[in-house]
Amino acid sequence: MAELRVIASNLHRGGAVQVAASLIGELAARPDFDRSRVVFEVSPAVLDNLTGEVRERVDLDVVRRGVRSVGLWRTDLGHDEPAKLVVFSPAWFPVRGARRLSGYADVTALYAEAQPTRRARAKAWLSRHQLRRFDTIVVETQAVADRLTAQVPQLASRLHVVPNSISGAVVDGTAPIPELPAFDGVTLAYTSANYPHKNFAYLGPLAAALADRGVEVRYLVTMPTHEFEQLPGDVQARAINLGTVRQEQLRSVHAAADGIVFPSLLEASSATPFEAMRLGTPLFASDRDFVRATAGDAAHYLDPLDPADGARVIADVLGDGPRRAAAIERGLARVATLPSAGDRADRIWSLLTSPAAEPPRLLIVNNMPAFYRSPLYAAIADEFRARTGGQTLVVFQVRRARRERGEWFYTPDGDHGYAHRFVQDDYAYLAGRKLPTRPGSGLLRRYAPTHVFTAGWDTSLSLAASRRALRRGVRLAVWVESSSLTTTRRSRLLDAVRRSWLAPADLAVVPSAASAAYVDELAQRHVPDVRLLNPVTLDRLAGTEAAPRVVFLGDLSLRKGFDRLVALAAKLGSGIEVHAWGRDTDGLAAGGVVVHPPVPLAEIVAELTSADVLVIPSRVDPAPLTFSEGLALGLRIVVSTDISYAEQAGPGVVAADCDDPASFVVAVEDVLAGERPPASRGADVSPEHFAKRLVDGLLA
Helix, strand or coil, X not given: CCCEEEEECCCCCCHHHHHHHHHHHHHHCCCXXXXXXXXXXXXXXXXXXXXXXXXXXXXXXXXXXXXXXXHHHHHHHHCCCCEEEEEEECCCCCCCCCEEEEEECCHHHHHHHHCCCHHXXXXXXXXXXXXXXXXXXXXXXXXXXXXXXXXXXXHHHHEEECXXXXXHHHHHCCCCCCCCCCCCCEEEEECCCCCHHHCHHHHHHHHHHHHHCCCCEEEEEXXXXXXXXXXXHHHHCCEEECCCCCHHHHHXXXXXXXXXXXXCCCCCCCXXXXXXXXHCCCEEEECCHHHHHHHHHHCEEXXXXXXXXXXXXXXXXXXXXXXXXXXXXXXXXXXXXXXXXXXXHHHHHHHHHCCCCXXXXXXXXXXXXXXXXXXXXXXXXXXXXXXXXXXXXXXXEECCCCHHHHHHECCCCCCCCCEEEEEECCEEEECCEXXXXXXXXXXXXXXXXXXXXXXXXXCHHHHHHHXXXXXXXXXXXXXXXXXXXXXXXXXXXXXXXXXXXXXXXXXXXXXXXHHHHHHHHHHCCCCCEEECCCCCCHHHCCCCCCCCEEEEECCCCCCCCHHHHHHHHHHCCCCCEEEEECCCXXXXXXXXXXXXXXXXXXXXXXXXXXXXXXXXXXXXXXXXXXXXXXXXXXXXXXXXXXXXXXXXXXXXXXXXXXXXXXXXXXXXXXXXXXXXXXXHHHHHHCHHHHHHHHHHHHCC
């Protein structure tokens, strides 16, 4: 399986396309490059800029992404590579992985106050703040880093400055451009897409001002036809559009030009100054800090808001050969000291492969705050810390916390190796109705988990944690004990909620094949799964010799199959007692079964150890903990074929048609006649076993 996905499918024009092509080429040229470990996802524009040699060395997915490419999101969710590199954000799509690095050069978004409309300002805000999904962000200049930090302070520790550079394909390129008509004047090239901040409207008045000085000029521009048609008429009249050019054609563009004109008003770090210096072409550029930081004294600076000043600078330089030659020499010397494209690729690779700046954080969301989960979560926390050095937070969402059931709820009785929090539904009023709100949202933002394990799907906090995983690329494992057999009626609304919960899942922890199929059905895709039984703490399961008793634990309800138990008791021999512990919720208590009040979970084991046979005749049941405890104790077990645990039938475990009393009796008598199974299977239901398999899946 690939370990890294490099995403450049959202880049369609401008310098970003060339940067992506250059980076892909440099990564493919690394000595340690292994094509089986890396998938490059590119747009058609990036593909056109890749050389034939690079295409042969890498695995490519050609995808065209746009702001409205929501149809690709389901595909995105299936991309489970541990690391993702987005060449340039904003990434308007899910980006998931244990390591997430993004380049950022959306300089217009950093000057939102200059945006003309509220919609543009909102888009700029989103462009900046979507970076919070990434744990590493690369910018090309310190100025961009400072501006971004001022607007999104949370990104300060994640920012790294990796300077722009010139691509080797540009330097070595020999591809020609279309033959140009003869011209007696000056040819200036402007190699850029037609973005507003590129200031193409400046070229028309500049040509007029040069004509006043006796200099006729024509422009070579490189953009799609529809962009060219949007240029002002006086620019179109003096321009030849070469269309979108590839990297290996840029050298030919420079060779055909007497100089490069670059009147841009705003840049992160354009490649144009690098290319002009390296190819020895005079550079006439905006007198702005973003150019001076790159070109220094190798450029000839003009006022991008004053065409007359630009005409003066260009005319003076073109008429002064020694001055022009000296600037070219300074540019060649300067560019030789700057980082190369290979240096850039090496730096980005090291950021991807170096340890994360902050240790990983696992969040466990639990809707069953009972004491018996404590050893499990301690085992998960210990395993996660041992494997990653990270910390774990367990959040218990308490619903219906009644005082009379207080003994069921979690009470810390020692150091379990993890922090824990309780949250409880708050309520808001809407149109006079009292509705639960989402608890723990602030806690999710503050803790900012890198991994999430939700141990329940019917709470608002579990859903909120799953949605955060989808937005932030958090690795998500979900525990689905139930299957399609756990309810006799399907609710479209409930299925929609569960589907939303499962949508971002990287891993499903399930007890059976039926549960795995149910997960895939709801998620509408295959979710990788690990089969695990409900874990129990083995050291508290003291074994004793069993008495000749059949034991049932659960509510006295039709769902739990208590009526089947009554029918069984009527047909069993008088020497076998049938005992049940639970609440009579359906009025089913009848003779033949000795009914006991419900017992706290802490006392259930004592009842189990007194049993000769444990029966689980449920019609629908998620994954009863008593089944795992029976295995750990080495009990004989009869389980209904209606529930998913029937597939666990083995030594000491028999599946029976509990609707047929005769078959039920035969199953009980058969296990009574057999040997008591060994308790060695209990290792498969220990918290340590569960924790190891879960963390394996989380870190896969």
